Amino acid sequence: MKGAEAVIESLKKEGVEKIFGYPGGAVINLYDALYEEQEIDHILTRHEQGAAHAADGYARVTGNPGVCVATSGPGATNLVTGIATAQMDSVPLVAITGQVPTDMIGNDAFQEADITGISMPITKHNYLIKDPSKLTKVMRKAFKIAGNGREGPVLIDLPKDIQNAEINFEYKDVDIRSYQPTKKGHPLQIKKASKAIMEAERPVLYVGGGVIASNASKEVRKLAELTMTPVTTTLMAKGSFDENHPLSLDMLGMHGTKSANYAITESDLIIAVGARFDDRVTGEIEGFAPNAKVIHIDIDPAEIGKNVETHIPIVGDAKKVLKKLIDRIKEQQVNKEETEWHNKIERWKKEYPLSYDNKGSRIKPQFVVEKIDETTPDDTIIATEVGQCQMWAAQFYDFKRPRTWVSSGGLGTMGYGLPASIGAQVGKPEKTVWDIAGDGSIQMNIQEIATATKYDLPINIAVLNNNYLGMVRQWQELFFDKRYSQTNLPQNPDFVKIAEGFGAEGKIVEKQSEVKEAIEEANSSSKPYIIDFRVEKEENVMPMVPAGASLSEVIDSEDLRGG
């Protein structure tokens, strides 16, 4: 069997059904092996970056590693932003790149780029295969590393001659002596944690993307209900805890709710699960939960103690640890009741709900998000671009189920949402998929509408069009004296014509009264559908913790007016 065929056979052994990619000279053998392939569908994107994000979106909604393929040189470097996005959000991804033949490596050959060197800091691990006999082993290792422990992207660089080499196909499990992640939490630490939880008066569960990755939503709910602990989720954990649940504080951090940020500040016990105390979450670190003990449950020991001091670290898989913790607490049969803490939180939630001023003649972007929420089923997948659109989607769509939120949190990649929603729709063909976009970010990978059309993927795109790079404009308004340097986009293209040009459908919506109808039309359309919502131009994302301030200093529109 040729190396190229062995790659395809390996993918099958790994249970891969869909791959995203773009052919080129250095992967021509691999694509030849795909030519008559029945079991694996290849989705041809219009740019390699699109392939990487699509594979990432596919992975986030299915929980299985996404696979993308690109040729050497520019094909490989075009994957870089997608790989970095997956790395920052711990998404399992296997990227396969072609490489010039082994005897030409290092010669500055045509379309040669040192992609293992380039991708070293943005992958969990990577491989350059120089010995064909190692090919299948590397494939197995790549999937094992990508999908095990703290998940992440793995890149395999595959020289052309290796693809063409004759090999004996044998696919066996491999042991990686240097990679044995701890999954079970330490019993003593779990005991300590349960004690701390039982003794806490003002506990908060601070839940991150690790809960989605380990499918631990049910356990989070059980623990929260059992111990009457309010829950705040990070951007990455949206959907892991029903935001309509009475114990939900919604999102915390820079654009989180006031109630979540106040609760963290006054808490005496933070139970962090699969979260990494990112600067967008903590605000100024000294002011983060100043009176709280911290329990930190994480599969990655390097996250523990990285940003904040941890009193009870538990290294392990969130689901496994939470189960043990719940069992332990149940044994003690202590009933937790409503206390002054819960009343206080209730008061905050009533006093400071997420809100916006729905006056004025123009459509409010938040209104669009609310209408999408209203008209779509609970299992709808919401992908986003990055910036204001992303924050409004996070704030005004009530997430109820895990793996329905697909957004670039860590890297903050504009241009992510459209290809990611394509990957999501490929992974979950039966679901409604929306990409909530801005007029800036949608233009970063707009060519991918062609991919959606080609594969009959009925994704919907809501462009919250304010003719600005809105988040940067907001910062310029608030912190740079309204000097709108290079954030004005007065001459946006006609998004409807673009959609139509690609064979999709589109509509411009300028009146609030037409918003709902247009969304319903998109929902029921069998084609990709773009709605160009002409929204309020200088609407801000509120509440907001200004950069460098602590969470207790969160401001909203009223504070701004008052000040």
Place this chain on the structure above:
Amino acid sequence: MDLHIIGLLVENKPGVLNRVSGLFSRRGFNIESISVGVTENPDISRMTITLEGDEKVLEQVIKQLNKQIDVIKVTELKEDYVERELALIKVNASNPDERSEVMQVADVFRANIIDVSKKTVTIEVTGDQEKIDAIIDMVKKHGIKELAQTGVVAMNRGKKSIKKGEENE
């Protein structure tokens, strides 16, 4: 800032040194020295890294190194360990008096003279950083033409070893 010595066992594969040193620069850790060589098992290399930083930095360094797939084992060497460095020092010595003076210094430090020319003497010295600094200080007045140092290599004393470090702790 404290100086720490870390011993690493890593896969003996191309690019591993790059992964380790890249990690240090990327995360802003300061390497004082790094030395690498193969171990008794040809599949495994051993690195010795000396770095500057407080306990918190050290903890992150060890955790981040452990996260690297090609890193098999990481331990800090503290208390009961031996460390050695090797330096080659080429010193100006253009007359017999100078030569004999340099040789005497070398003798005191139990260093070897490994090359002599009409104008230079080359000393090979092993020891800890302090000893090497001391001999450099002594021969400096003759003028040092060239200096090459290996960086620290270190290991635990006695039966304790990096491979079984955990069992003994």
